[in-house]
Amino acid sequence: MSLARLPIIVGFGGFNAAGRSSGHHAYRRMVIESLPELDRQETIAGLAVMMGLVVFADDAYRDLEGNILSLGEIETRFGGQVLDGTLIRRIDKSFFDVDAAHWQKSATLGAGDSPLVFEIRKRDLPEPVPSDWKLEPMEDGDRVRVTAPSGLEVKFDSYRDLPVKSAGQLPRGFNPGSLYNSHYHPRALQLAVIGASDAIQSTGLDWQQVMDSVRPDQVGVYASNVMSQMDENGFGGLLQSRLKGSRVSAKQCPLGLNTMPADFVNAYILGSVGQTGAITGACASFLYNLQAAADDIASGKCRVAVVGCAEAPIVAEIIDGYATMGALASEEKLRKLDGVEEADPRRTSRPFGENAGFTMAEASQYVVLMDDALVIELGADVHGAIGDVFINADGFKKSISAPGPGNYITMAKAVASARAILGDESVCKRSMIQAHGSSTPQNRVTESQIFDQIAQVFGITGWPVAAVKAYVGHSLSAASGEQLIASLGIFKYGIIPGIKTIDKVADDVFAERLQISTSDQLCRQPLDVAFLNSKGFGGNNATASVFAPHVVESMLQRRYGEAAYASYDDKRKDVRTVATAYDRAALQGNFSTIYHFGEGLIDxxxxxxxxxxxxxxxxxxxxxxxxxxxxxxxxx
Known part of the structure; x- marks a missing residue:
């Protein structure tokens, strides 16, 4: 029997409402109150640079007037703005005005029994002219007087108040398109480029060395998004152009496709000719892509995989759609829930508490996987490993958006699989759950019931549960990537982010065997495994097990022996040095985004x-x- 290859996480990166993922900085923003002083100040300084509040020049942090600032001074002067301009918050006007969102109101112009008479330029006449219109040329020759017996249907520019006013947005003032030549790229593709580039550079490896170490077809990219590219540079502009009287551009259709978060990585970042896939499974899409990559690595079909999702759904039409379904937390719902006149825009996402719907978010999350043999060969760092990813549907459904039995299967299989690999002790005493935690009343009951039942079956008590959507919102396809990135941070720092947007766990949550905290919790002992749980519209359920770095390192020592592992560890020191250098540069605003347009073309x-x-x-x-x-x- 041939042994499976272990899919090891050697790099990770991306951007979301908490900042940059590589170096654990987005995670650190979530637990910033619980960090040591230096870590806290470094993360605030990095965010201040991203937000344009501070610059790094001539080997020093400086304010916009050029004065040198220490980390402590940055925190004192700009810490409040950094905290206020990150995580979930009121939607910035750079997207649209939530109090006056543009729309068109239909009306019929007429004068009762009398015909409507108006003047118009000839070139502005509709094609064809309505058969009952009477046209009379005017003296200037360029205009005509129109008599319309039945009136005229028109659309007026109007503005209305959106019921949903909060979202998880990139740090205020940070423009993803400014990091590379992003002309005419939809925002989701901008996020894909900078997120994948961040992940690649976080590995500390020279990518050409990686490519030279494997066959060209042994590199894979697995990435997608759910909503495609719906802003004006993608499908949004494509679908609106005729109604707005404008022309479709040559880029809107191809760049709108939901395969682009993978295609752009192949074509402009890696130059890969290997396996490619863009799998979607609603809100579980990241785990769908992760399963494909992990399975291909385990079987030997692929040796290097870049996995991710990039989503940019903070668009008025998308918010309208989910709000009409009743899925989003509206201001009116929150005011009634809290008994207040004004809702808190930062506390709209409340997993497992008294809640009113989920909060939309944008994000890009990518990870780099390698098989264990290549990790040993190259000295790649170990941030964790993928145990298994299980996907199951719900069977017959009454409502496409309602939860179902498929998540029982995925969760039970993930726990059973991890127990088979790591043993009872790891699963029962040193594991945690990254809940889907969408912040809907139905989710808090159904998901907690699954966790409680699985805990009872496997003899687990006090099972820690985290829900990162409380901080960054629901980024749809990228949501499971957010869970994975947060888990890697927990493995490193031992701090489980509390659900700080709730006052207490709701009474209808099945929490007897679960540990759901409203404050950050310090792990009593290092965790061995995290379970990422995701539930998507349509019955798209997925659960993954992720092993901690110390567990993976122990597995490597057993497979390759102490001597080979010691040699690997020596090579890893140099890789870590390069990764640390990238992290320091990125903290200072130098992301060196990888983007090769028209370069290295194959003859x-x-x-x-x-x-x-x-x-x-x-x-x-x-x-x-x-x-x-x-x-x-x-x-x-």
Whole structure:
């Protein structure tokens, strides 16, 4: 029996309402009250630079007047603005005005029994002219007088108050498109580029060295989004152009496709010719992509995988859609819930508390996976590993958005699988849950009931439960990526973020065997495994197990022996040095975003093919064409 290869997380990155993911900075923003002073100040300084409040120049942090600032001075002067301009908050006017969102109101102009008479330029006449209109040329020759017996239907520009006013947005003042040449790119693709680039650089590895170490077809990119690109540079502009009387651009249709968060990574960041996939499963999409990548690595089909999702749904039409479903936390609902005249825009997402719906968010989260042999060979760092990812549907459904039985299966299988690999002690005493925690009344009951029942079956008590949507909102396809990034931070710092947007756990939550805290909790002992749980519209359920770095390192030592592991550890020191250098530069605002447009193109005339190989110019290794017959027992 051949042994499975372990999919190890060697890098991670992205951007969300808490800031930059690599270096654990987004996680650190969530637990900032519980951090040591230096970590807290570094994270605030990095956010201040992202937000344009502070610059780094001539080897020092400076205010906009050029005065040198210490980390402590940055915190004192700008800490309040940083905290206020991150996480969930009132939607910034850079998106649209939630108090006066643009729409069009239909009306019929007429004068009762009398025909409507108006003047218009000839070139502005509709095509074709309505058959009952009478046109009379005017003296200037450029205009006509129109008599419309039945009146005229028109649409007036109008503005209305949106019921939903909060979202998880990138730090205030941070423009993702400014980090590279992003002309005409929809916002979700901007997030994909900077997120994937952040993850790649966080590895501390030279990417060319990685590519030279594997065959070209052994690199995979698995990424997608749910809502596609719905702003004016994507499908939003495409669908609105005719109604607005404008032209469709050549970029709106192709850039709108929901495969672009993978395609852009292949085409402009990695230059990969390997496996590609863009799987969607509603709010569980990140885990769907993660499963495909982890399975391909475990089987040996793929040796390096970049996995992620990038979503930018803070668009009035999308918010309208979810709000009309009753899925979002509106101001009116929150005011009634709290018995106040004005709702708190920062406390709209309340997993497992008295809540009123979820809060929309934008985010980009990517991780880099490698098989264990390549990790040992290259000295790649270990941030965790993927145990298993399970996906199950709900069966027959009365409502496409309602929860169902599929999540019982995924959660039970994930816990059982982790127990088979790590043992009872790890699962029962050193594990935690990253809940879907969408902040809807139905979710808090149904998801907690699943956790409680699984805990009872496996003999778990005091099971820690975190819900990062309380901080960053619900980024749809990227939501499970947010859970994974937060878990890596918990493994490193041992602090489980509390659900600080609730006063207490709701009475109808099944919490007898769960530990749901309203404040940050320090782990009594290092965690071995985190379970990421995700529930999506349509019955898209997924649960993953993620192993902590110390568990993975122990597994590597057993598989490769002490001598090989010691050699690996020596190589890893240099990799960590490079990763740390990138982190320091990014804290200072130098992200060095990877974006290769029109560079390194493959000259197809130089491709060489024989019966055993495909050789591509620019790639050290060839694609192997020698295959064994997997169905030998069925063939002559």
């Amino acid at each position: 197809e005339s130089l491709i060489k093919v024989d019966c055993e190989h495909v050789n591509l110019p620019g790639f050290v290794q060839a694609v192997d064409l020698v295959f064994a017959n997997r169905y030998a027992d069925m063939c002559n």
